[in-house]
Amino acid sequence: MAEHHSARIEFDPRFTVADVPERLFGSFVEHLGRCVYTGIYEPGHATANADGLRQDVLDLIAELGPTMVRYPGGNFVSGYRWEDGTGPKEDRPRRLDLAWGTTETNQFGLGEFMKFCRATGVEPNMAVNLGTRGLQEALDLLEYANHPGGTYWSDLRRSHGDEEPYGIKLWCLGNEMDGPWQIGQKTAHEYGRTADQVARSMRYIDPELDLVACGSSSRGMPEFGAWEAEVLTQSYESVDYISAHAYYQPRDGDFKSFMASAQDMELFIDGVTATADAVGAKLKSDKKINISFDEWNVWYQDAPTGEREEPWAVAPRQLENVYSTMDAVVFGSLMITLLRRCDRVTAACLAQLVNVIAPIMTEPDGPAWRQTTFFPFAEASKYGRGKVLRVNADSPAFETEKYGTVDALHSVAVANEDGTFTVFAVNRDLESPLTLEIDLGSLGGLSDLTCSTLTDEDPDAKNTLAEPTRVAPVANGDITVKDGVAYVELPAMSWNTIRIA
Numbered sequence: 001m002a003e004h005h006s007a008r009i010e011f012d013p014r015f016t017v018a019d020v021p022e023r024l025f026g027s028f029v030e031h032l033g034r035c036v037y038t039g040i041y042e043p044g045h046a047t048a049n050a051d052g053l054r055q056d057v058l059d060l061i062a063e064l065g066p067t068m069v070r071y072p073g074g075n076f077v078s079g080y081r082w083e084d085g086t087g088p089k090e091d092r093p094r095r096l097d098l099a100w101g102t103t104e105t106n107q108f109g110l111g112e113f114m115k116f117c118r119a120t121g122v123e124p125n126m127a128v129n130l131g132t133r134g135l136q137e138a139l140d141l142l143e144y145a146n147h148p149g150g151t152y153w154s155d156l157r158r159s160h161g162d163e164e165p166y167g168i169k170l171w172c173l174g175n176e177m178d179g180p181w182q183i184g185q186k187t188a189h190e191y192g193r194t195a196d197q198v199a200r201s202m203r204y205i206d207p208e209l210d211l212v213a214c215g216s217s218s219r220g221m222p223e224f225g226a227w228e229a230e231v232l233t234q235s236y237e238s239v240d241y242i243s244a245h246a247y248y249q250p251r252d253g254d255f256k257s258f259m260a261s262a263q264d265m266e267l268f269i270d271g272v273t274a275t276a277d278a279v280g281a282k283l284k285s286d287k288k289i290n291i292s293f294d295e296w297n298v299w300y301q302d303a304p305t306g307e308r309e310e311p312w313a314v315a316p317r318q319l320e321n322v323y324s325t326m327d328a329v330v331f332g333s334l335m336i337t338l339l340r341r342c343d344r345v346t347a348a349c350l351a352q353l354v355n356v357i358a359p360i361m362t363e364p365d366g367p368a369w370r371q372t373t374f375f376p377f378a379e380a381s382k383y384g385r386g387k388v389l390r391v392n393a394d395s396p397a398f399e400t401e402k403y404g405t406v407d408a409l410h411s412v413a414v415a416n417e418d419g420t421f422t423v424f425a426v427n428r429d430l431e432s433p434l435t436l437e438i439d440l441g442s443l444g445g446l447s448d449l450t451c452s453t454l455t456d457e458d459p460d461a462k463n464t465l466a467e468p469t470r471v472a473p474v475a476n477g478d479i480t481v482k483d484g485v486a487y488v489e490l491p492a493m494s495w496n497t498i499r500i501a
């Protein structure tokens, strides 16, 4: 019989961390596998709208609640010619995509992506190719996208049917340029100088842009820290964000460490923040560089996921991870970290949106459904709006091989705009349930609590085509309130959304 523990939290609406940034709930659409083709875009599908977008997927995206979407990669962008995806579809070239070993048909491009953004109400986050291309092509793309008209590139956009400029504000200056796998990988010095020059020139066209320089592809990269320091030394005054990417998976059956993956994300954020601030201090700048955590997720990178199985296929099944309940709880804990650190992580993208390590899955010509990871994201995006509060927590702990002693309770509190409060809480202990005591003393007499809990007796339970609704959050009625304290029962290995009204 597992031990039963208790944990206690208190927070006060007067003590805040930061306003939750709109861009914290971003996601990512890459030309990779079936994310675009038969994911968001399938003109022949029974639910497809006039633009070829699958309405069943658009409906699930509306429920998921992303606020921003990064596009078109990822590794893909480092070999991409953006013009290929514009103009009449019958004239668009088919090209080899060297990043993922596929054939790109270019039937979906920038104009289609902007239609997708309008249909979903998300902000576009556009990446430029700094692998095989550079400054000139980035400027051409920006002119095509954002200049109203009367020039070669802007008039070309208008001739393609888009009279109004797209007004894309957020731009990534390349992707993972530190990675040996990246087409056109650069040294930190080369990339820092390029990012600075591209950023400064892009601002000649539009000074209001928000620009993201590439940070490390993971905290485990050999140059982590040194890379950020050099890139920012070159580009500090011309960029706004430095990116961070992190993917987690259990290794060698060590599920306890996997449950504590957010420890690594915390250390990653600490390291990048400290490095960026050190560069700023050296440069005597009063500007702060924030973090765009523009790729994060659970990803089983060792699993056979179709990569390059069939050479140069069109939209093959690649990276189609099927997520378990345990994965969703870890995912929720990563989401909690992003909220807790949203004073410096002011943009983030769940990588990716559909089919490719994604919360939404589809079958070509068939249905679409929610993976287990869909639920923590949807609840965080729906209820995690307002101000993040400082939380004092007292929690039992457990031992992990990778991160030492780790608190079982991982939580964050948000003061919502309508005067209610939301606590997101993960019980990271794989065996022991937890009674969470919430001190309601500072909440102005609010004492009406509801809780939605995602857990399963089988940590490996998944949603699949055959059983698409096997795992979903359920209302957790195990709540009592006494003398200004709420007691909420959190099962072992669970994600919980507690609403206080």
Ligand code: AHR
Pocket: 030, 073, 074, 075, 076, 175, 176, 217, 295, 351, 352
């Ligand atoms: O999201 C999948 C891939 O992971 C992206 O293309 C790349 O940027 C990262 O390595």
